Amino acid sequence: MATVVVKQDGSGDSTTIQGGLNQASANDIVEIQDSGTYNEGEIKAVSPVKSGITIRAATGQTPIIDGENTRPTGIEFYNNWVIEGLTLRGFTGVGNNGAGLVAVASQRTVTINNCTIHSCGDSAITTLGDGSVVKNTTIYDIEGRGIDGGVIENLTIKNCLIYDTLNDGIYATNNGVTVEHCTLYNTSHTTRASGYGIIATLGSVKFSIVVNPERSDGTYNQILAGVRSATTSYNCVTGSGSSSGNYSNYYNGAGTGDIQADPLISSSSFKVSLGSPTLGAAQGSTRIGNVDREGTFVTWQLSNLDVIGVDAAATPNDMGAFEFMPTSVCGVKTENIARVLGATA
Numbered sequence: 001m002a003t004v005v006v007k008q009d010g011s012g013d014s015t016t017i018q019g020g021l022n023q024a025s026a027n028d029i030v031e032i033q034d035s036g037t038y039n040e041g042e043i044k045a046v047s048p049v050k051s052g053i054t055i056r057a058a059t060g061q062t063p064i065i066d067g068e069n070t071r072p073t074g075i076e077f078y079n080n081w082v083i084e085g086l087t088l089r090g091f092t093g094v095g096n097n098g099a100g101l102v103a104v105a106s107q108r109t110v111t112i113n114n115c116t117i118h119s120c121g122d123s124a125i126t127t128l129g130d131g132s133v134v135k136n137t138t139i140y141d142i143e144g145r146g147i148d149g150g151v152i153e154n155l156t157i158k159n160c161l162i163y164d165t166l167n168d169g170i171y172a173t174n175n176g177v178t179v180e181h182c183t184l185y186n187t188s189h190t191t192r193a194s195g196y197g198i199i200a201t202l203g204s205v206k207f208s209i210v211v212n213p214e215r216s217d218g219t220y221n222q223i224l225a226g227v228r229s230a231t232t233s234y235n236c237v238t239g240s241g242s243s244s245g246n247y248s249n250y251y252n253g254a255g256t257g258d259i260q261a262d263p264l265i266s267s268s269s270f271k272v273s274l275g276s277p278t279l280g281a282a283q284g285s286t287r288i289g290n291v292d293r294e295g296t297f298v299t300w301q302l303s304n305l306d307v308i309g310v311d312a313a314a315t316p317n318d319m320g321a322f323e324f325m326p327t328s329v330c331g332v333k334t335e336n337i338a339r340v341l342g343a344t345a
Contacts, residue, residue: 002025003028003030003031006019006034007034017038018040024053025050026052026053027052030056032086035064036063037066039068040071041091042071042072042073043055044075054081055086056086065086066089067092073099074088076102076104077110079108079109080109082113084114085114087118089117091121098120098143100117102126103126103128103129106127107128107150107152110129111132111134113133115137116137116138117142118139120141120143123147124142125139125147129152130152130155131154132152133156134155134158134160137160138160139161141164144167145167145171146160146168146184146187147169147170148171149173149174149177152174153177154177160182162187163186164187167195168196168197169188171199173199173201173203174203175202176202177202178206180206180207180285181319182208182321184197184198186211187210187213195224197226198228199227199228199229200229200230201228201229202230204230204231206282207282207317208320209237209263209319209321210227210239211239212238213225225251231255232252232254233256233257234258234316235250235255236278237260257281257283262277263277264276270321271322278318278320280316280318281319282316284316285317
């Protein structure tokens with residue numbers, strides 16, 4: 001396994017991501033080692049198409065792939081690719097065009113982590129294959145679905161923030177689909193046929209927040225359910241209604257620990273405020289990874305307070321994609337603190 005370095009200043013192996021992919025072999029890493037804007041699109045491995053490739057941002061770098069609203073797709077992934085740490089924006093078109101991330105030729109298994117995808121003419125992510133994983137990813141300003149999992153099986157979606165989509169926030173209708181710790185805000189607000197916040201017909205949805213799953217414009221009033229899945233537990237959904245079936249918060253009725261209340265969420269940061277009913281309400285949840293989305297356990301001692309960071313072994317955690325983080329405790333800045341025991345507002 002080799003690493004192909006992409007840098008716009010010419011000090012790497014290629015100045016373009018496509019050029020780096022052209023040099024890569026199966027199971028190689030294409031690493032972007034700057035935070036430049038790459039005006040590329042339809043990036044894909046050339047024939048023979050290679051499996052197992054990783055395209056990632058180097059540590060501390062935030063590269064952008066900008067389709068400039070002239071290219072139909074961002075990256076066209078192949079079997080068992082990993083795409084990590086990239087921002088994709090400005091892709092237009094219809095069908096599979098207009099997607100930030102789309103499979104080559106047919107459904108392909110992929111892992112997408114810590115990406116941002118916005119301003120796309122259709123679904124942000126589509127044509128995923130069985131066993132795909134999407135996590136720690138932000139999606140917004142999408143004219144189709146946020147994540148279109150279609151009828152694939154065993155899709156995992158974790159710790160994703162999805163807002164301002166014109167169709168379903170998450171669509172995945174087959175067996176083994178799991179949606180966990182996601183936040184969806186203003187999905188399916190369209191003059192087209194209405195959709196859902198999350199639809200995982202044969203799967204499970206848990207520990208998630210769904211707000212305003214349909215903003216009707218007065219023409220289409222089909223306010224479909226915030227969440228439709230085989231099982232739901234410990235979610236917070238508001239903005240649809242309260243009964244089961246269409247026009248509801250929970251299509252099949254609320255499950256264990258599900259609530260129907262205002263989560264007190266910010267419309268800019270999409271994090272909940274102190275006093276939200278979602279705090280400490282995700283019974284049985286665990287998290288591992290980065291602090292905002294999935295965090296490691298940290299404890300501080302400030303005065304006589306125990307200040308607790310995200311604990312992957314402890315329950316309950318908070319609903320949604322983000323743990324609640326106060327800004328200070330006892331005058332000490334606490335950007336990475338998730339929960340404070342013994343403190344008052």
